[in-house]
Structures are given as C-alpha cells and as structure tokens.
Amino acid sequence: NAGVTQTPKFRVLKTGQSMTLLCAQDMNHEYMYWYRQDPGMGLRLIHYSVGEGTTAKGEVPDGYNVSRLKKQNFLLGLESAAPSQTSVYFCASSYSKGREERREQYFGPGTRLTVT
C-alpha cells in the first residue's frame, strides 16, 4: 500500500513551458486535492475532485487545470508556466464515506517546481 504518490519529485521549467503533475492513490479514496505551499503563505488549495470525472476550483485556481479520468489519479496541468508558479505542490486524498468528522486527509511527498 503506497498511499499517495506524486511524480515527478523535482522539475525546472522555463516561462511559457507546459507540464503535468501526476498524483496517484491506492486507498480507493473518492476525494482528491491539489495544494501549493509557499513561504509565508502556508498551504493553499488549487483544485479538488469529489469523484471520477468531476473537478472544482479551490482558493488559487488561476493558471492551472486538472483532470480526474480515473478514480485513483488526479492530474494538475500548467499550460503556460510563470515564475509565480514556483512552489511545492502537494496532492492529498480523503475518504468520502462515513462521518464527516472522521475523514482524515493523506498527503503525498510533494513536487518541487521551479519556473525560471
């Protein structure tokens, strides 16, 4: 049971380039999330998904797109990278069943992205 995994671990992009970050979970979770972590800003939610084929905007969605074609995978895309998107990106997943109070969120190891 690998939990939540993310690829790649590190990436350097030039301004205007595109890339896709992949998140995979093997816990059969319905809910998946993408966060970014920046110094002084904490973790902020970019997009999330409540099930296969559905996505929704979070707190800071501009410049990103997402897709959830399979339940176990959640992809984050940058169509035209900008230096402001330099950050550490974390994926997370959570149960959807049972009491709300008990739903714990599990995080991946992160992807460190630098845009020059």
Added chain:
Amino acid sequence: KQEVTQIPAALSVPEGENLVLNCSFTDSAIYNLQWFRQDPGKGLTSLLLIQSSQREQTSGRLNASLDKSSGRSTLYIAASQPGDSATYLCAVRNGDAGGTSYGKLTFGQGTILTVHP
C-alpha cells in the same frame, strides 16, 4: 472566511522539555482538526485528528486538545527529543456554505520546532 493562526512561529527547546504548540481558528463550525508534521523538503505526515465532538486525542508522547467554542487547539509534546525537530502544522476542515463539505483544509503557517541535545 476561515483563518488559522499558529503561535509561536518558531520554538527552540533543550531535549527532555515538555512543550505546547498553539493553533487558533476564527470559524468554530469545523468538522475536525488535524495536526501534521513536516520535515524539511518532505511531505506532510498526519499526527492526530480530533473530531469536532472530541476534546482530545493522544498518540504516544503527543496529546492534542480541542476547544471548538473558543476556536483553539493545542499540541502537547512530552519529553521532547531531537528527532521531534520539524515544522508542525494544524489544519481545520470546514463545511461549505451550502452545508456540504468536500474536505477542504485550511492550514496555519506552522510552528518550526528545534529540539537541541
């Protein structure tokens, strides 16, 4: 809008001390609160989850309390060790305005803990 604040921002203690990390939140209508640990350059490891109906949770040397009405949580670490050095984050899970929660977490900015031998 939910806001989460953690105090202190940084803490340095000698090995063996008991210590308390504080977390406060502005909207008390939460489902739960999670405490995480983050080592430098690493991901987040969940330490404790406290449900809104609970007052505290314990795991080994860690004890977390929750006072939902006053918007406060504390993480107590007993007999601290150098291996406890990390950033500690608290996060709360709120419902959406329509009453449905998709589990979005609001994070504090963390407390950087250093335990020196």
